[in-house]
Amino acid sequence: MYNNQPSCGSVAASKIFHTSKDPPLFFIMMRFNMKIALLMVTILGFFTIFAWSLCGDRNFKDSTVDMDRNKDFMRSEEIDCFINNDYVIGCRKEGDEVFLPFSFLRKYYEVYGKMVNLDGIERFEWSHNSYNKIYYPKGRYDPRGVFMYFENYNVEMRDRVKYVSATEGVPISTQWGSHGYFYATQIAQFGLSHYSKNLTDPEPIRRIIEDSNKNQAKWVISSESFLERMFDANVSRTVLKFRTGDRISDTLYLKLDHVLHFVMSVNLMLGMNSSLTVVIQNREKGDIYNLHYTSNNISITAQDNNIYYGIGNFQEWKKLTRDLIVDLDKGLSILQEKTKHKRIPRSKLKVTAILLFGYGAIDNLTLSTSEHIENFYNAAEWFVKHQDSKGGWPIPVRRHLASGFSDLKPGWYSSMGQGHALSVLSRAYHHSGGDVKYLNAAIAGLKPFSVPSSKGGVLTSFMNKYSWYEEYPTTPPSFVLNGFIYSLLGLYDLMKIAPRGQADLAEHLFNDGIVSLKHMITLYDMGSVTSYDLRHFTLGIAPNLARWDYHATHINQLLLLGKILNEPLFTQTAERWIGYMNGKRAPHN
Ligand SMILES: *[C@@H]1O[C@H](CO)[C@@H](O)[C@H](O)[C@H]1NC(C)=O
Ligand SMILES: *[C@@H]1O[C@H](CO)[C@@H](O)[C@H](O)[C@H]1NC(C)=O
Ligand SMILES: *[C@@H]1O[C@H](CO)[C@@H](O)[C@H](O)[C@H]1NC(C)=O
Numbered sequence: 001m002y003n004n005q006p007s008c009g010s011v012a013a014s015k016i017f018h019t020s021k022d023p024p025l026f027f028i029m030m031r032f033n034m035k036i037a038l039l040m041v042t043i044l045g046f047f048t049i050f051a052w053s054l055c056g057d058r059n060f061k062d063s064t065v066d067m068d069r070n071k072d073f074m075r076s077e078e079i080d081c082f083i084n085n086d087y088v089i090g091c092r093k094e095g096d097e098v099f100l101p102f103s104f105l106r107k108y109y110e111v112y113g114k115m116v117n118l119d120g121i122e123r124f125e126w127s128h129n130s131y132n133k134i135y136y137p138k139g140r141y142d143p144r145g146v147f148m149y150f151e152n153y154n155v156e157m158r159d160r161v162k163y164v165s166a167t168e169g170v171p172i173s174t175q176w177g178s179h180g181y182f183y184a185t186q187i188a189q190f191g192l193s194h195y196s197k198n199l200t201d202p203e204p205i206r207r208i209i210e211d212s213n214k215n216q217a218k219w220v221i222s223s224e225s226f227l228e229r230m231f232d233a234n235v236s237r238t239v240l241k242f243r244t245g246d247r248i249s250d251t252l253y254l255k256l257d258h259v260l261h262f263v264m265s266v267n268l269m270l271g272m273n274s275s276l277t278v279v280i281q282n283r284e285k286g287d288i289y290n291l292h293y294t295s296n297n298i299s300i301t302a303q304d305n306n307i308y309y310g311i312g313n314f315q316e317w318k319k320l321t322r323d324l325i326v327d328l329d330k331g332l333s334i335l336q337e338k339t340k341h342k343r344i345p346r347s348k349l350k351v352t353a354i355l356l357f358g359y360g361a362i363d364n365l366t367l368s369t370s371e372h373i374e375n376f377y378n379a380a381e382w383f384v385k386h387q388d389s390k391g392g393w394p395i396p397v398r399r400h401l402a403s404g405f406s407d408l409k410p411g412w413y414s415s416m417g418q419g420h421a422l423s424v425l426s427r428a429y430h431h432s433g434g435d436v437k438y439l440n441a442a443i444a445g446l447k448p449f450s451v452p453s454s455k456g457g458v459l460t461s462f463m464n465k466y467s468w469y470e471e472y473p474t475t476p477p478s479f480v481l482n483g484f485i486y487s488l489l490g491l492y493d494l495m496k497i498a499p500r501g502q503a504d505l506a507e508h509l510f511n512d513g514i515v516s517l518k519h520m521i522t523l524y525d526m527g528s529v530t531s532y533d534l535r536h537f538t539l540g541i542a543p544n545l546a547r548w549d550y551h552a553t554h555i556n557q558l559l560l561l562g563k564i565l566n567e568p569l570f571t572q573t574a575e576r577w578i579g580y581m582n583g584k585r586a587p588h589n
C-alpha cells in the first residue's frame with residue numbers, strides 16, 4: 001500500500017536553504033561530533049584525520065592555554081572539502097572542527113532537517129528518517145475495535161482520491177489510473193478509518209434541519225413552485241415533497257448559517273434532472289461555491305463555482321451522506337486542475353443555504369460534525385455488492401510494478417485488498433449484530449488466497465516451501481511485505497469474529513502465513529533500512545529499499561503481530577528496525 005505522507009522533509013529542508021536571506025546561513029553548518037563522524041564513511045574519516053592532526057598534542061596542554069586559544073578556534077574560515085577523491089565542495093573550519101553544508105549532507109545521507117523557531121529562538125532539527133511515527137499497540141488488539149492506527153487516517157482527502165462517489169459513498173482512486181476507478185484496498189482503508197474514528201472521535205454534534213416533524217425549516221418558495229409536508233406510503237411517514245418550476249428563480253431556498261457541521265446526511269428521492277444543492281461560502285474572501293447533488297449518472301463535473309455530483313438515476317428513497325469539505329475540495333481540484341488547487345481551511349467555510357430544484361421528496365436533512373458509521377457501512381456495502389463469483393474484488397486497471405515483473409492485467413486481485421476487505425466485513429458483521437451477508441462475503445473473500453497467482457489468485461510460495469499472499473501477484477513473485485502482513489491481519493480478524501467452525505480456512509491460511517513470516521522476516525533486513533519486497537532475490541537485482549514511511553509501516557505491523565502472537569522474533573525485529581530510523585546500523589565485521 002502507499003501511505004499518504006509524501007517524503008516532505010527534504011523539500012522543507014531545501015526551502016530553508018533557498019529562502020534564507022542571510023548568506024552565512026545558507027551554509028548552515030552542522031556541527032560535527034567526532035563520534036558520529038567516526039561512524040560515518042570515508043569522507044568523514046578524512047575530516048576526522050584532518051581535524052585530529054590539527055589539534056594533536058594540544059589536547060594535552062594546560063587548560064588555561066586552551067582557553068586563550070579558543071578565541072582562534074571561533075574564527076571560521078572557508079576551506080575546500082575534497083569528497084571521495086572526486087569533487088570539491090566549500091566547507092568551513094573553526095578551530096579543530098570542520099563544518100559541512102547541510103545541503104550537502106542532506107543529499108549525501110538522505111537525511112532531513114529544518115530550522116525551527118521556538119519562542120523566538122532558532123534551532124536546527126535533524127531527523128534521520130522523514131519524521132515518521134511509530135505506533136505502539138495501545139492495548140490488546142481486538143478485531144471488533146480500532147484497526148491498527150487508522151483513526152489517524154483521512155483517506156478521502158488524499159490527493160490520489162479523485163472524489164467520493166455519490167452513488168456508492170466510497171472513494172474513487174487515481175492511484176494506478178488517472179481516469180479514476182474503484183480500488184478495493186483504498187475503499188477498505190476508507191471504511192476502516194471511519195470505523196476506527198467512530199471509536200476514538202468525540203460524539204458527533206447533529207443539527208436536524210428538516211424532518212417534517214419537530215424540525216420544519218423556513219423554505220422560500222416562488223409562485224411557480226410547490227412544497228408540502230405529507231405522508232409517504234413507501235416510508236410510512238410524513239416527508240417533505242416538492243416540485244419547482246423550470247426557471248432558476250423557482251428554486252426552493254433555505255437560508256442557513258452553519259460553521260461547525262460539514263457532514264450532510266439526508267434521505268431523499270429525486271425525480272429526473274432534480275437536485276439538492278448546498279451553498280458554501282469562503283468567509284474570508286466571500287467566494288460562493290454550489291455543491292449540486294443531481295439525479296444523473298455523471299460522476300463529477302465542475303464549472304465556474306458549480307460542482308456537480310451525480311447521485312444516480314433512480315426514483316426510490318436513498319440515503320445520501322456527504323462530507324461537504326471533501327466534496328468541495330475535490331471539486332476545486334477539478335476546477336483548478338491547471339493551477340494546482342489550494343485547500344480552503346475548514347475554519348474559513350460556512351454553509352449558507354440549501355436549495356431544491358426539480359421534483360422529489362426529502363427527509364431527515366441533517367448537518368453533523370461526523371457520520372463515521374454511515375461511511376463505514378458504505379464501504380461494507382460496496383464489498384457485498386461488488387464481489388465477483390470467485391470471491392474477489394478485481395482491480396480494473398493495469399499495474400506495472402517494475403521491469404522484470406509481468407504486468408498485472410486489469411481484473412487482478414490483491415491480497416491486501418482482499419485482506420483489508422475481510423477486516424471491514426468482519427467488523428460490519430460484528431457491528432450489525434450478526435448480519436450474515438457480511439460474514440458470507442468475508443468467507444467467500446478467502447477463495448483467492450488458495451489460488452496461485454499464475455491462475456488469477458494471490459497465492460505464491462517462497463522456495464516452494466513457504467506460502468505467501470501477494471499484494472501484487474506478479475511473475476516472478478514480488479513478496480511485498482506490508483501488503484502480506486495486512487492480509488494476515490484480515491485473516492486474523494475473520495477467524496476471530498466468525499462463529500466457530502465457519503472460518504477454519506481463515507485460521508489455516510493465517511497460521512501458514514505466520515510460519516512463512518517467521519522464516520522470512522529477516523530477509524527484509526538490510527542492516528540500516530528494510531526492503532519493500534524481495535525483488536533482489538526473485539529478479540536478481542538491487543534491493544528495493546523501503547521509503548521511511550513504509551519502513552515505519554513494517555515496524556508498526558510487526559509490533560502489532562508481535563503483541564497478538566506474543567512472538568519475540570517480531571517484537572525484537574521491530575525494535576531493531578526502530579533503531580534504524582534513528583541512524584543505528586547492524587554491526588559489521
Ligand atoms: C459511533 O457509532 C455509534 C453507532 O454504532 C453511534 O451511536 C456513535 O455516536 C458513533 N460515534 C462517533 C464518534 O462517531
Ligand atoms: C434533463 O436534462 C437534459 C439536459 O439538460 C434534457 O435534455 C432533458 O430533456 C431533461 N429531462 C427532463 C425529464 O426534464
Ligand atoms: C444510470 O445508472 C443506473 C444504474 O447504474 C442505470 O439503471 C440507468 O439506466 C442509468 N441511466 C442513464 C441515463 O444512463
Ligand SMILES: *[C@@H]1O[C@H](CO)[C@@H](O)[C@H](O)[C@H]1NC(C)=O
Pocket residue numbers: 232233234315316317
Ligand atoms: C413508492 O415508490 C415507487 C417506486 O419505488 C413509486 O412508483 C411510488 O410512487 C412510491 N409511492 C409513493 C406513495 O410515494
Ligand SMILES: *[C@@H]1O[C@H](CO)[C@@H](O)[C@H](O)[C@H]1NC(C)=O
Pocket residue numbers: 235239267268317362363364
Ligand atoms: C428518517 O429517519 C427516521 C429515524 O431514523 C427513519 O425511521 C425514517 O425512515 C427516515 N426517513 C426516510 C425517508 O427514510
